[in-house]
Amino acid sequence: MISSEKIPNNVNLKSDRRLQRALERWQPRFVDWWKEMGPAGFQDTHRVYLRTAIGADSKGWAHFDYVRMPEYRWGIFLAEPEKDRTIGFGDFEGDEVWQEVPGEFRNPLRRLIVTQGDTEPASVEQQRLLGSSCPSMYDLRNLFQVNVEEGRHLWAMVYLLHSYFGRDGRDEGDALLERRSGNEDKPRILTTFNEPVTNWLDFYMFTMFTDRDGKYQLLALAESAFDPLSRTTRFMLTEEAHHMFVGETGIARIVSRTCEMLKEMDGVSEDVRSKGGIDLPTIQKYLNRWFSLSLDLFGGEVSSNAANYFANGLKGRVKEEKYDDHKETDSVYSMEQVRDGRVVSEEVPMRNALNEVHRDAYIGDCEKGLARWNRVLEKHGFSDRLYLPHRRFNRQTGLYAEHPFDPWGKLLTDDDWKARSDEWLPSESDRKYINSLQVEAVFEPGRMANWIGPPRRGINGRPIDFEYVRVEE
Ligand code: BYC
Ligand code: FE
Ligand code: FE
Numbered sequence: 370m371i372s373s374e375k376i377p378n379n380v381n382l383k384s385d386r387r388l389q390r391a392l393e394r395w396q397p398r399f400v401d402w403w404k405e406m407g408p409a410g411f412q413d414t415h416r417v418y419l420r421t422a423i424g425a426d427s428k429g430w431a432h433f434d435y436v437r438m439p440e441y442r443w444g445i446f447l448a449e450p451e452k453d454r455t456i457g458f459g460d461f462e463g464d465e466v467w468q469e470v471p472g473e474f475r476n477p478l479r480r481l482i483v484t485q486g487d488t489e490p491a492s493v494e495q496q497r498l499l500g501s502s503c504p505s506m507y508d509l510r511n512l513f514q515v516n517v518e519e520g521r522h523l524w525a526m527v528y529l530l531h532s533y534f535g536r537d538g539r540d541e542g543d544a545l546l547e548r549r550s551g552n553e554d555k556p557r558i559l560t561t562f563n564e565p566v567t568n569w570l571d572f573y574m575f576t577m578f579t580d581r582d583g584k585y586q587l588l589a590l591a592e593s594a595f596d597p598l599s600r601t602t603r604f605m606l607t608e609e610a611h612h613m614f615v616g617e618t619g620i621a622r623i624v625s626r627t628c629e630m631l632k633e634m635d636g637v638s639e640d641v642r643s644k645g646g647i648d649l650p651t652i653q654k655y656l657n658r659w660f661s662l663s664l665d666l667f668g669g670e671v672s673s674n675a676a677n678y679f680a681n682g683l684k685g686r687v688k689e690e691k692y693d694d695h696k697e698t699d700s701v702y703s704m705e706q707v708r709d710g711r712v713v714s715e716e717v718p719m720r721n722a723l724n725e726v727h728r729d730a731y732i733g734d735c736e737k738g739l740a741r742w743n744r745v746l747e748k749h750g751f752s753d754r755l756y757l758p759h760r761r762f763n764r765q766t767g768l769y770a771e772h773p774f775d776p777w778g779k780l781l782t783d784d785d786w787k788a789r790s791d792e793w794l795p796s797e798s799d800r801k802y803i804n805s806l807q808v809e810a811v812f813e814p815g816r817m818a819n820w821i822g823p824p825r826r827g828i829n830g831r832p833i834d835f836e837y838v839r840v841e842e
Pocket of ligand 2: 504518519583
């Protein structure tokens with residue numbers, strides 16, 4: 370469905386004039402925000418080979434063309450309604466899903482939607498300076514693809530706020546454009562979305578690990594009894610896959626290039642930095658940083674918020690249908706807690722442990738990605754391996770934030786931590802080194818920066834040396 374309307378959509382926006390007008394008032398504010406806080410440079414001077422959703426069906430969601438970023442057609446697309454859908458979990462299991470917001474759940478639902486919405490523009494802000502140091506034209510295009518789609522995800526949440534939350538929803542829609550990642554006075558809501566993303570190693574780790582939190586949160590919201598939220602998030606998930614692909618393959622390409630350099634040195638030295646490469650210990654440190662920061666996004670291990678969301682049908686578990694018990698009123702979860710300087714296991718009611726249940730599923734998914742990176746090392750004949758640090762390592766929120774732990778989960782003293790944290794997390798000098806490799810954009814079709822290998826294939830069947838970003842005539 371190619372739409373000539375100002376706001377492309379599959380929600381029959383023109384039938385609701387009030388809503389349409391409200392969104393058309395928000396649209397120029399969004400574009401102003403995009404121009405101010407979206408990708409620096411490349412905006413009016415370049416056209417980018419981008420995927421745009423013009424419909425929610427299999428044909429419509431991936432339409433490729435050259436576009437100027439500020440003219441990208443951010444639209445509102447919901448997955449098709451599921452016939453006779455019923456609530457899949459919690460105290461209202463089996464009831465019909467809601468097409469409107471029940472009064473008693475208005476606040477928590479709005480809060481979930483605002484929190485989800487806030488991460489989308491935050492990530493664009495975090496990544497805004499990366500274009501000028503891109504390792505290839507292909508990567509530059511992928512960065513911008515991720516950015517415009519995060520912009521669309523913001524649209525998705527603002528649509529829900531405007532449609533279902535009246536005046537408050539419109540105010541929240543405005544506030545989403547006012548907070549700024551990393552700003553002391555008006556920061557973004559969740560911790561990780563205020564952390565700086567200063568180079569492409571950060572970026573690939575962010576899209577590998579932080580976008581993957583997005584996948585898991587969206588899967589949990591897709592179970593919601595509030596059907597419009599479920600349908601919106603289901604469609605967002607189709608776009609999310611590419612974001613994680615960019616991260617996973619980005620790191621795999623770096624690992625591959627590092628292996629090549631090590632082989633060229635033929636055991637004489639292991640210092641790939643002398644060849645302008647990125648050494649495995651530094652890759653591991655960036656992995657440690659973004660994995661632990663992303664674990665924080667699941668919330669506290671023991672959470673009454675999570676229990677209430679579940680009881681009330683607002684937020685379920687990933688693939689809820691795979692569980693036998695959809696109520697979890699009597700079940701328990703065995704949680705590791707720190708008591709008198711020791712880690713011990715204690716049972717907590719399952720409903721209160723759901724953030725940890727999500728974290729378990731997420732960690733399992735990350736491990737699969739790690740295995741693919743390690744296969745690259747194996748194929749090149751190296752015995753070194755990358756690993757996920759323990760979930761207690763370097764946490765800023767939840768039970769384990771109160772004590773320092775090493776990457777294997779062992780409790781440390783504060784002095785130990787101070788003395789050793791530079792072994793496990795990127796130090797100032799690591800960051801300086803990585804930034805020194807990335808001072809200018811590689812802007813020539815098919816060419817790659819020295820520290821990264823080429824991708825296996827191009828985008829949408831195009832060759833790797835396709836002109837993915839074009840200077841405006
Ligand atoms: N930072 O009961 P608790 C994505 C707050 S990423 C700051 O432990 P709860 C994307 C919490 O709000 C997916 N504050 O946690 C990725 C609460 O505040 P109150 C984003 C935090 O509420 C890449 C208090 O601490 N989507 O899409 O069960 C690029 C105690 O909370 C944090 C969502 O997050 C934190 N890390 O769960 C682009 C889904 N953690 O009540 C996009 C919506 C907790 O004391 N959000 N707090 O004032 C949620 O489902 C939940 O809010 C959370 C937290 C999972 C985040
Ligand atoms: Fe997103
Ligand atoms: Fe994403």
